[in-house]
Amino acid sequence: MYKIIDTHCHIDMEEFEQDRDEVIQRSKAGGVDAILVPAVEPEDFDKEFKLTQRYETVYQMVGIHPHEAKKATQDAFDRAIEYLNKKKCVGIGEIGLDYYYEHSPRDIQKEVFANFLDIATENGMPVSIHCREAERDLIDIIRSKKDLKGVIHCFSGNDELLKAGLDLGLYFGIGGILTFKKSTLKDVVKEIPLEFIVFETDAPYLAPVPKRGKRNEPLYIYFVIDKMAEITGKDAVEISDVAYHNASSVFSLGL
Template sequence: MLFDTHAHYYASAFDQDRDQVLASLPGEGVGLVLCPGNDLATSRESIRLAEKYPYVYAAAGVHPEDALGLPDDWLDQVEAMAAHPRVKAIGEIGLDYYWKEVPHDLQKEVFRAQLALAEKLNLPVIVHDREAHGDSLAIVKEFPNVRGVFHCYSGSAEDAKTLIKLGWYLSFTGTITFKNARKAPEVIAAVPMDRIMVETDSPYMAPTPFRGKRCDSRYVYRMAETIGQIKGLSREDVEQITTENGKRLFGIEE
């Protein structure tokens, strides 16, 4: 059984066949999915999907690209959603310096506020870190009682080892299957299996040989295969280990 620990099924790319795709997953070997919100509205959509499908769980949070124009009570709204029994994390939160629209100081403020909320609620976090590796690592170090996952990990092996020592997890998308992937295989080789998870980040970043298509959780097996090749493990072993890792981090007992 595979656990796709990061998939955005509220995305408009699934408007035509969302229910068909989600209903098909158990038959395709995908037993669990976690759907993180990007903002207040999509966090609510994630919860609705988690209410409908027993193998789908949600996370609630505000992505750095959505940090502009938040209502005064935005954090209270996230906290209220986090009380829902299907919500297993605060996320997707973090820093994104690739896009220039949102000032870095505002991103940091929103990131810190949600890390503090996660600490208060004793929930893990799902961190988005794009071209902000130094600041992302420095900020999570300010919250030593918070744990979580750096999703779609793109940092160095050195930073990965630091995060592992701090108790964090790393998850990997279809980019690790690309022919030009260099850094991620080095990271995967350097970190222990008990801190690795797999994800699709659907509908984005479909793995080889599906690159260029809309991605969904049925492709997550390719990440398990690729990690197995790097670590010298069978796909089945990687499936079992990464699923147990995800269940442990997100407190899923089934």
């Protein structure tokens, strides 16, 4: 059995409304000791807090997704900071830039992202960074911050982001994309030392092959670990152990 920490999972979303208990139970039985739930918008903070109280393995992060950056008010930042005192609030996320959809204007995305990075470093918290077709701006911003720690979530293989992330000592969140036929991540992932890899689902999205197109869930990280073993020639149990240790350490889970 693999030891798993799902470092980015939207288990709060409505896709899990009917069977959340079962999904979390079977993931726990299958070796998933922690599920980290990133916020998308400020209304999520309390919803996710309640899940952390209900389920032993659920932890939360507070942040605002770049899509929703336009909803970032001073009140939202203040509330996020308050949550950082809660025991099972383990990071700031998800935050970042998304120029693919551009649901919020780029300037606002950049400002909100930079603000949350400051909150993270001031409070010694790790971040879960989302980046889509915004590598250049995002790299400029993360390079300008000191003592940043955290994960580039849903890493898809961009070369410059790889270099910048490694430079800054960030971790790379690897998920279902690794198993996709056309993904170039297969080649790039070999360049990331195992010590900087963590696993994630981004569930309900991005289910790995052979579940592609279906709803994703934490247990499916098994398929990603198997793929990783196949690509790197390393032992799958060793991969799962090291990634588990990495995730526990960067988010200070004490596992």
